[in-house]
Amino acid sequence: MKAFKLRWLVLVALAVLSIGFVQAGISLGQEALFLRSVEVEGELPVTDPASLSWEEANEVTVPLSGQTLALPNRPQPFANSVQVRTLHNGTHIVFRVSWPDATQDNRTTGLSEFRDATALLLASSDLPGICMGSRGQRVHIVQWKADWQADIEEGFHDLQDTFPNFWVDLYPFAVGDPPYRLPEAFPEGARDLLVGWAVGNPFSEPLKITAVEDAVAEGFGSITTQERQDALGRGVWANGRWSVTIARQLNTGDPQDQSLGLGGRYNFALAVWDGSSGDVGARKSVSSWITLDIPGPPPFAALDILVPVVLIILAAMAAYLLIRSTWQRRKRD
Amino acid sequence: MPTVRNWQLGREMDYIYDESRPDRQVSSVFDINKCIACQTCTMSCKAIWTSGKGQEYMFWNSVETKPWGSYPLGWDVKILDMLGPQRWDTSGPSAVYEGKTVFEAAPEGERVLGYLPENEDYANPNRGEDETSEPIDPSKFHLQDLHAIWNFYLARICMHCTYPACLASCPRKAIYKRKEDGIVLIDQERCRGYRECVRACPYKRVLYNHVTRISEKCIFCYPAVEKGIWPRCMRNCIGKIRMVGYISPPGEADPENPIDYLVYVKKLALPLYPQLGLEPNIYYVPPIHVPPEFNRQMFGPGADEAVETYKRIRTGQEPELRAILLLNTSTNKILTKFRLEGDEAVGFDVNGQEAVRVMLVEKEIVRPYRDDTVGVYRHNIT
Numbered sequence: 001m002k003a004f005k006l007r008w009l010v011l012v013a014l015a016v017l018s019i020g021f022v023q024a025g026i027s028l029g030q031e032a033l034f035l036r037s038v039e040v041e042g043e044l045p046v047t048d049p050a051s052l053s054w055e056e057a058n059e060v061t062v063p064l065s066g067q068t069l070a071l072p073n074r075p076q077p078f079a080n081s082v083q084v085r086t087l088h089n090g091t092h093i094v095f096r097v098s099w100p101d102a103t104q105d106n107r108t109t110g111l112s113e114f115r116d117a118t119a120l121l122l123a124s125s126d127l128p129g130i131c132m133g134s135r136g137q138r139v140h141i142v143q144w145k146a147d148w149q150a151d152i153e154e155g156f157h158d159l160q161d162t163f164p165n166f167w168v169d170l171y172p173f174a175v176g177d178p179p180y181r182l183p184e185a186f187p188e189g190a191r192d193l194l195v196g197w198a199v200g201n202p203f204s205e206p207l208k209i210t211a212v213e214d215a216v217a218e219g220f221g222s223i224t225t226q227e228r229q230d231a232l233g234r235g236v237w238a239n240g241r242w243s244v245t246i247a248r249q250l251n252t253g254d255p256q257d258q259s260l261g262l263g264g265r266y267n268f269a270l271a272v273w274d275g276s277s278g279d280v281g282a283r284k285s286v287s288s289w290i291t292l293d294i295p296g297p298p299p300f301a302a303l304d305i306l307v308p309v310v311l312i313i314l315a316a317m318a319a320y321l322l323i324r325s326t327w328q329r330r331k332r333d
Numbered sequence: 334m335p336t337v338r339n340w341q342l343g344r345e346m347d348y349i350y351d352e353s354r355p356d357r358q359v360s361s362v363f364d365i366n367k368c369i370a371c372q373t374c375t376m377s378c379k380a381i382w383t384s385g386k387g388q389e390y391m392f393w394n395s396v397e398t399k400p401w402g403s404y405p406l407g408w409d410v411k412i413l414d415m416l417g418p419q420r421w422d423t424s425g426p427s428a429v430y431e432g433k434t435v436f437e438a439a440p441e442g443e444r445v446l447g448y449l450p451e452n453e454d455y456a457n458p459n460r461g462e463d464e465t466s467e468p469i470d471p472s473k474f475h476l477q478d479l480h481a482i483w484n485f486y487l488a489r490i491c492m493h494c495t496y497p498a499c500l501a502s503c504p505r506k507a508i509y510k511r512k513e514d515g516i517v518l519i520d521q522e523r524c525r526g527y528r529e530c531v532r533a534c535p536y537k538r539v540l541y542n543h544v545t546r547i548s549e550k551c552i553f554c555y556p557a558v559e560k561g562i563w564p565r566c567m568r569n570c571i572g573k574i575r576m577v578g579y580i581s582p583p584g585e586a587d588p589e590n591p592i593d594y595l596v597y598v599k600k601l602a603l604p605l606y607p608q609l610g611l612e613p614n615i616y617y618v619p620p621i622h623v624p625p626e627f628n629r630q631m632f633g634p635g636a637d638e639a640v641e642t643y644k645r646i647r648t649g650q651e652p653e654l655r656a657i658l659l660l661n662t663s664t665n666k667i668l669t670k671f672r673l674e675g676d677e678a679v680g681f682d683v684n685g686q687e688a689v690r691v692m693l694v695e696k697e698i699v700r701p702y703r704d705d706t707v708g709v710y711r712h713n714i715t
């Protein structure tokens with residue numbers, strides 16, 4: 001009976017202690033990765049990865065591995081790690097992802113051209129850490145694409161931009177003269193043979209409004225562009241490195257987005273694609289889940305401190321009881 | 334990985350999904366011996382489906398001159414080379430493929446063995462047209478260099494495979510096979526331009542649109558098929574080489590169904606590169622003047638026998654086969670049944686109604702040289 005009580009006490013003490021440690025951000029066995037969004041006043045560097053404001057954010061180095069859960073695979077990661085920072089101003093949040101890449105791949109016109117890209121996954125912290133979510137467990141994805149940005153900044157990268165010697169006299173119903181550029185030479189009725197565009201596929205849209213696709217997924221292969229696009233961002237490629245910002249409102253009001261709030265804690269992961277390695281879709285480098293903290297004003301801040309304190313007190317009490325019972329037993333023996 | 338039955342291999346094989354045959358499967362037989370490489374099929378398809386911007390070098394139908402021609406460049410030699418030499422066991426009553434399919438040979442981490450062609454590979458759809466190969470009878474010809482003297486024309490469209498590699502490779506299931514007719518389509522809203530299908534289809538029948546930046550493929554003119562009418566490339570064929578119908582599932586062959594009769598009963602029509610493992614649904618009557626090894630590599634171990642059967646038709650020994658070939662030169666309706674009635678062949682459409690009736694042997698009437706009623710000589714008397 002006494003031995004039973006003793007064992008029970010030991011278990012309680014260990015459990016309480018470990019919960020306390022995890023809560024305090026020190027996991028047992030391996031170091032958990034935390035990304036804490038730093039609050040700044042005023043405007044955020046939404047489209048400026050080089051802004052001085054980034055100095056205020058902590059840099060977290062996130063290790064990458066090859067995507068090997070779903071077919072096709074990318075057995076080895078493209079880069080060993082990426083650097084991530086995040087800032088928020090109480091209403092909006094911005095992330096900056098930066099990674100080494102010797103080539104700038106921002107075209108997808110040719111058959112063997114694939115884009116450089118990065119995506120952030122945001123999910124509620126009670127979700128089990130399943131890559132890309134699972135049925136009924138939705139993750140919110142924002143993906144920045146180098147070719148979408150090039151289309152916006154330089155104009156739609158048309159056929160003649162990749163194949164300058166192409167000459168076609170006529171396309172059905174196109175207006176104007178060769179080379180019949182998109183979108184102006186193809187008014188409404190002339191789009192039927194540009195089927196992706198005609199049916200509204202965002203990848204086929206020549207006039208893009210953002211380089212960041214706002215999407216949802218419930219498992220591998222299920223990524224779907226959202227009706228409402230709420231994310232912005234911009235990448236800069238310099239000295240063999242991409243630095244990419246991705247920004248959105250904390251609370252977008254779109255039920256398809258993962259709503260973020262001050263004092264909230266979320267599951268966060270990211271992926272990187274290298275176009276010239278043929279990365280596309282599941283051929284990507286991925287991080288494991290990271291905890292994203294968006295610290296905010298009390299009462300949440302108070303709670304953040306209160307919970308570990310209470311747990312530590314509980315653990316201390318359990319330890320005291322344990323020691324006392326051992327001591328009493330020894331005394332009786 | 335699930336195991337499925339591929340009757341063309343005579344065995345089970347690995348496939349990424351369970352066996353799920355459609356309620357009906359469209360199918361077509363191309364008689365290679367009749368193709369004249371006029372490219373009318375190619376252009377009739379291009380005119381309606383692929384004349385948009387971004388589709389300049391996209392041909393859902395192409396006709397290549399074998400052995401040298403190919404579209405995209407080297408598609409068949411490349412995949413055969415990647416697969417390596419493979420064997421058929423022909424000792425039993427029906428041949429069994431002992432080698433690996435593109436699914437079974439998939440490298441670690443991949444769904445299908447394949448490769449992504451280059452832009453330029455599509456730039457010469459007519460390459461090798463009318464180039465000849467070895468002389469059939471060396472004694473008659475002086476030229477004996479690389480350009481030998483046999484060749485044939487291989488008209489190709491998407492095979493609307495029973496086990497499509499394109500569908501298997503798409504990680505987002507944007508490709509689907511219609512339950513009602515087995516036509517394989519790419520959902521133009523779901524496709525994100527990954528090009529996994531372009532990489533995986535060994536026949537290279539999925540093509541990338543350079544402007545919409547997603548993939549496209551032959552749709553077997555499903556709006557026509559839904560009305561019981563042949564796809565456009567088939568209707569417009571000048572050589573009348575094409576026949577359209579529905580093929581029954583293996584083991585349920587209906588000898589009155591023209592396609593079943595050609596494929597299962599007489600084994601005259603053979604799949605193209607069956608060893609790849611897709612169970613393609615476009616069948617070919619192999620060319621009868623080509624080295625048998627070449628035919629066997631392309632159409633499997635049944636090629637020699639099919640050539641012999643075809644020769645018998647020409648000598649009048651196969652009236653049913655002759656009936657099917659004739660009926661299909663005389664209609665653009667999908668025939669589901671055929672019958673011999675005396676010296677006539679009759680074909681029935683998808684509603685079971687008589688759609689076409691032809692004589693097995695055209696009557697020959699010889700008229701006198703001089704037409705006395707009008708007092709002239711005739712140029713043509715038969």
Ligand code: SF4
Nearest residue numbers: 491492494498499534
């Ligand atoms: S031929 Fe190619 S594109 Fe057509 S169904 Fe088969 S695998 Fe798909």
Ligand code: SF4
Nearest residue numbers: 368371372374570572
């Ligand atoms: S239309 Fe008929 S004969 Fe002409 S190339 Fe095409 S398949 Fe051959």
